Amino acid sequence: MKPQAMRRAWVHPKYALVGVESGYRFRFFCALCGANRTSGWISAASEADARLFAEAEARRFFNGCHKCGRWICDEHYNADEMMCVECAPRKGRAGS
Numbered sequence: 001m002k003p004q005a006m007r008r009a010w011v012h013p014k015y016a017l018v019g020v021e022s023g024y025r026f027r028f029f030c031a032l033c034g035a036n037r038t039s040g041w042i043s044a045a046s047e048a049d050a051r052l053f054a055e056a057e058a059r060r061f062f063n064g065c066h067k068c069g070r071w072i073c074d075e076h077y078n079a080d081e082m083m084c085v086e087c088a089p090r091k092g093r094a095g096s
């Protein structure tokens with residue numbers, strides 16, 4: 001329906017600035033649970049620049065839902081559908 005949606009940047013992940021010292025340090029969270037990953041120290045001209053670096057690094061550890069664009073951990077990622085389990089619940093599981 002919307003081919004350009006595939007190219008859109010992901011929505012901003014849930015993150016927190018956890019340290020400012022010799023640089024910036026960020027923590028990124030799975031949108032569906034508390035799983036998180038903390039970046040290393042990043043020195044950049046501004047917090048915004050640093051966050052872009054941190055985001056690029058953290059992306060390797062999260063999955064982007066192709067529907068809602070949120071960041072989710074492997075646990076909450078339906079790899080078959082390339083969506084989070086909220087947008088595409090896994091089949092064959094007991095539940096509500």
Ligand SMILES: [Zn+2]
Binds near residue numbers: 033
């Ligand atoms: Zn999760």
Ligand SMILES: [Zn+2]
Binds near residue numbers: 065066067070083
């Ligand atoms: Zn989703």
